[in-house]
Amino acid sequence: MLVALRIRDFVLVDRLTLELGRGFTVLTGETGAGKSILLDALALILGERADPEAIRQGAPRAEFEACFDVSPASPAGQWLEEQALSSAEGECLIRRVVERSGKSRAFINGSAVTATQLRALGDHLIDIHGQHAHQRLLLPAHQRILLDTFGGHDECRQFVRQAWQAWESAQRHCAEARQALAVAAGQRQMLEDTLALLADLTLHPGHWEELLMEQARLAHRADLVQGVDETVQSLDEGEGAVRRQLLKCEQRLAQLATHDSTLTPWVTLLESARIQVEEVLSELHRYARAREENEERLPQIEEEMQAWHGRARRLQVRPEDLPGLFADTRQALEALEALPSLEALERLVEQARQRYEEVAQDLSRLRRQAALRLGETVSASLGDLALGQGRFEVALSELDRPGPEGRERVEFQLAAHASQPLGSLARIASGGELSRLGLALQTRLAQGSAVPTLIFDEVDSGIGGGVAERVGQMLAALGHHHQVLCVTHLPQVAACAQHHLKVSKAVQEGEMTSSVQVLDEGGRVEEVARMLGGVTVTATVREHARELLLREGKRAQR
Template sequence: MLQRLNIRDFVLVDRLELDFQGGFGALTGETGAGKSILVDALAFVLGERADSGLLRAGAEKTEVGAEFDIRALAELKSWLAENDFAADDDLLLRRILDAGGRSRAYINGSAATLQQLRQAAEWLVDIHGQHAHQSLLRGEAQRQLLDAHAGHADLARSVGEAWRTWRDARDSLEAAAEGGEALAREREQLEWQVRELETLAFSADEWESLNQEHKRLAHAASLLEGAQFSLGLLAEGEGACEAQVRAVASRLDGLAEYDPALSEVAQLVQSAEAELAEAVSALRRYADRVDLDPARLAEVERRLEAVMGCARKFRALPEELPELLSRWQQRLAELGEAGDLAALQARVDAARQQYDKDAAKLSKARAKAAKALGDEVSQGMQELALGGGRFEIALVPVAGGNAHGLESIEFRIGGLAGSEARSLAKVASGGELSRISLAIQVVTSRQASVPTLIFDEVDVGIGGGVAEVVGRLLHRLGRERQVLCVTHLPQVAARADWQWQVAKSKEGAAIKSRVTPLDAAGRVEEIARMLGGVEITATTRQHAKELLGQG
């Protein structure tokens, strides 16, 4: 959920830091005080389009940061990790816009694109109202909402996988049918290339061992001479140091009886004597093993030349030849399958049958869920001053189907602007759309994944008993999700778990907006103001207490 919002030099706000709570919160204030500025600031940090008009007068840049608790959003954490962002329990989004219109975005401190900001926002917040950030109008979101509510998102994914399998099989068949001659030429070339590398029978491990053996054989004379020279100086020549070190060790050992101070030196020399003896023994074994073998050297050189010849021919590094052979063998197997048009056609038919089976099952499930959800939302609309309105979910056939099934999903409304049901985007006004979305969110709240909902002016054009219903529905929704509502109706605000007041003030030549969290007494005063009247009286305060359940 949204935990904190930091705003700097945004429209009428100079500096503002807000700590959010869970449940249902109301944002109230006089008309024109800037209540919707907070919603605009949040939309800005979530990647909404922006221009320099958002900067407070005289400011060089505006900056908004939003912190979210994402412990329950496993998919978002996976997305963050896949995109090389820190994936902790807290998520910080930050966006800066300068006077020149240049925008910068950050996710958990790392630079991000606006597209990445918007992608992350899809898991975090849904803003409903007379603003652009409304997923309810997108066909993709409508489909996902229906599938999630009905609990068949896994079936929808299976349909997508079946579609891709069928498409790939169809593409392979078309390529084989249209490019038979080209495929035959490719197969012929691959066959002789594979034969040559298989005849070479070369491995990456062999390349390393060949080079080591060649280096040893090519320098065998020098190696033998160096070993014998070292043995002469150390042990076998006149005045060899091994005998001299042994003599020094013996002499010091005897002298140590007279002066213990020489004992440590004697021990060091004795240790050197032992290590020298070990080195001499190893050199003798090595000298016995070194072999001058011109025939083997010539054989190794022929093998190296054969490997390097193939590498030059195929324009690869010698150690890359085994991987090259593997790729060619795999491609040759694919071409063998591609040449069998009957087998390819059978694969296409089987994939299409599987897609049709899964898609038909999904269509049946969607039709049942669409009817039930449509009835529930229609019932909710009647309570929200949308009497006579009818919510329908149309399954519009898609010729041949696609990755999402045999139909597209379209939310429709009937009874508001004529009896015929038409697309939600074309029928509902801003206020109606807010209330319709409220009805949908209440019905689908348990299945939906977005943890924070914001309703901006959902109560436009209503009052009285309907306002009480809106407040009750928002309060109910706040039990499952974090809900923030910008409202001018006391009946709605009184149902909130917490409330902020937005006020506009003049400081010198500047006009600024301020947000004040209200305590119990402050809420009574604010609700009383919202109830109307130039002067707040004891009667209006009593009425406010009654609405708040305090009196």
């Protein structure tokens, strides 16, 4: 609910603070007094495009504030929570500043927001009916929402939306799999050919390096054998062999140690050196025998290396990269084999489509039933709203492509007179007719609508007398469920309100300004009398105004 509105330096308004209550409130005043300024200010607060030309002459900027009482469980409260903009006090303070340069800034509960966010929140806070930018009655999407609200289709709509999302997801996964399989078909043969080309090679990691080392040894076998033989000769053969010399030195020093024990450690060291030489000799003899056994290995090594070089050239990689290529190719082929079955995915798509069709048909059936009821109940109200023998219907037409909101397009159609054919609201209805039609719809949807504040502008266009009284009574009834604000020129409508605001303009310090006054009982009599009698208000007119207010007040209490 809108609790307070503050405006500064906007059109004719210098400074204005207005507190608003529950129920039905009317705004009245002379033509040109500035009643539309309040609605224009609200439109700006709720995200309307800002026009710097509307800033009051001489002021650098215009400022707007609106305070709303918001329940955490309401759609507006949930939106604020989702956007991390909620307030612990349960209120929503919207502030907007429009600079002379054309720049605009907006804030919700102190946090900077965009105009898009203002509009999104505004959809949950206020519904404006009239020839204003926030008018939504002409939008097919809003007409669909009104029909579903009237019919109580929220749960079924949710089922349809979920089924649509599941169907879309299944189609997307199937398309991705189909594309992946198409790519795989071209890759599979190439991968299989690569594996077949490498299948006869020993491709464990490090094997190429082992081949290189072994080939180097075998290629230098003669030098290695000769060198080893010469080393063995020097260590073990001949009179001056190292092992023999170490043994002789060890024995001689051991004899001397019998006379001087300090030589004993050196005897031990010589013994250790001799033993190590003998171990070297043993390993060299084993090495020489191995070289003799591997005389046929070199051709095998070179043949294997030649095979590696040949495969590497064909695959345009280095020989040492072949093991990694083999592993990657095998892994890629395994991944292709693991791709989901296209047939299984297509079955899932079909199941999702069937589920969507089931719930969409249920929603279509409910909409057809609700469309008939809504057409009948609104048509019954049109005569009371100066729409002659008007007729209202809700037309449903099948969409070329179903969507998350169902299979049909919803269109409100109106025949303002019995002689006229039904047509879309945008083509048939005038501004005043649209406002009154919106009033009739909102009256019927009052129990189900989640928007707390409704504003009506020009609902009295082209009507008077008993019709005007009926409009006022409908607005008052709507005020039992919503906060209702109405700009009116009709005393019959004004008399039905719980609260009365008078907008007037005057010259202050040489400048024209608009102001708003909250009328008490006496003020209401005077204003309704002015609306009844025009420029000259007589005692008779005041008495008439008093009787009108008393009669409507008693009616409201019943």
